[in-house]
Amino acid sequence: MNILDKLLILMFQQNAESIFFIEDLPPFIKYKDGKIQNLVDEKLDKEQIEELIKIFLTDKDRIELKKVGYWLGNYTTSNNLTFKGICFYQKNKLSIVFYPAIIESYSINELDLPEIFIETLNKNKGLIIISGPRKSGKTTIFNASIEYILNNRNITLATVEDFIEKEFNNSRGIVYQFIVGKDYSNIKEVLNIIRRVKPDVVAIQEIVNYDYLSLALDLSLSGLLVICTLNADGIISAFEKMAGMAGDQKDNVFRYLSMVLEILISGNLFNTTENTLKYVYDFYFNDVEFTKNIAKGDITEVYLKMIERREKGFRVQEHTLKALIKKGLIKEEEALLKASRPNELKKILAAPF
Template sequence: MNCITDVKDKITKLIIKAYQNKASDLFIRENMYPYIRNNLGKIEMLEDDFIKDSQMISFLKKAEQLSDFLSSLDFVITDSDFFVSVANINCRCHFYKTIKGRAIAIRLLPDKIPSLNKLGLPESVKLLADKKSGLIIVSGPTGSGKSTTIASIIDVINQKYNYHIITIEDPIEYTFENKKSIISQIPLGKNITNFSESIKSAMRENPNVIMIGELRTLEDIKIALFAAESGHLVITTLHANNAIDALDRMINYEEKLNLKNLLANTFQAIITQKLVTTKEHKVLCLEILLRNNATVSCIKNEDYTSLINIMKSTPGMMTMQDHFNMLKEQGIISKEINL
């Protein structure tokens, strides 16, 4: 973990101010005002003071993980992900370039890993921490809390079982303390530059659980499925809006038949989540697909209509729309809000 302790640094001050304002994100662009995404998901200006080029460079240089990429003040690299802790505030950062100059998108992470109860996840999701092998996928759009859900599941496993857990992330977001388990957290970097290589390496390190930050490529998917088939519990994220989209993302390749059978034989759950903004807060809306004989058969036969009906009618499972309607009936989401 890279720690920045100089609280006099301009961008460090902005991170602290964003945290005090309960923002989820801070947007820094040189020669422009800093903005935050507030606790209701709205973009608003944090200060009416331009970010200077020198302030941007100073912060990036303090983030030691970037030092290997800095050959000059012009920055040869065009984008990079990195993790820093600023005044005990954990931040996931993405450095990139725009037509107007350098920019950093900074995600402010919670102080502690929230419990599954606090996240509002049902019992059927909590029980996934007891699975010994197979594939658990948490999907959803960017900013829907996928990493937090996975971290919470890992934390439950860490408290209950004497396991070796390996996490492969780009970048590392939550840092874990060994409880009953030992946890090895591996960032992608100079030595291993992609998830598929990291998964292959992790399988030689005798883990019980492999957490993969994201499945990005066909090779990642194939190696993750192989790891799950080999008796490991594999937990990962995917960008998909619902369970059916997630299935398509996993198998819609030339090797479809083999991938489909591997997925059907190994999957334990596909959880899709979306954050719905109300006037007062954000509400987690879920779709949950779990493994049973019927869902395995539907995946093998690509019978997605029946799969949706099973999710709608089976305890522990739900469609996104049904959960959204339930939250409306409970008065948690007002009737004028649409999914």
């Protein structure tokens, strides 16, 4: 067993969150409560870092690392534990971070999502955006959506990913998984192959910049169903992040979103008093009342309308959190700590209704 496997297994056994290998620092692990512990006193030098890299990167991967400056991927130890990893440069020195890739599989029906979400997965076109901060459950919903489509529809589905986090199998539907940076060097090449294999559904692992956002809009405007994730906390932040990516194309992006956006769900996981996790989310779905506001980029008005029309199925986190606090299922301090909009939550909690 190599030294990397031994250290990763140790980190996993100690239920730590992540392990770090940084040049000129001792290797250390970080626990879920934020505590950091050095594994040894010795600092790692450049040669030791490069020897570690040889364990999990191929010659081709190492060339790519030097070319683009980072590597993302999975590594499986000799006892079949899988870890997500990132290798990158900082201050012209190499750093490596690994954390457990615990991918829990849920069916879409186990996730307590609105019925209209599942109905939309059966549509032939449109855009579904699953948003949230890190460790908020968005990947779980994304994977469950893909599994649902593959198991229930006679379609072809293509994924666009930076690295393969979960391998999907053909069922009623056929799946292709394209890796940007390995199978194809850029988004333009991915778009070209998608146009040739002609999938019915495209799932984009994460919208990380304007190229990915443009891809999602282009494909949904062309009549495909597109599902993607976005790292943003709350529906307002999700729209604002897309606006920031778009730059001087902001007006066009919002106009296109008003035409294709079917669902935007953005939530987080909250610890309950019953020692369970509860997914609390904002939920927008396509409605003619909102399209003019989205086209204008008037996101505050969209949020206010969602509050007014929550009895129609729209949902904002604040009302769900207030109900859970009243039932004693979530502590107020936990809610305020993790809420997308803590100031708005304070107002809702103070209101008599």
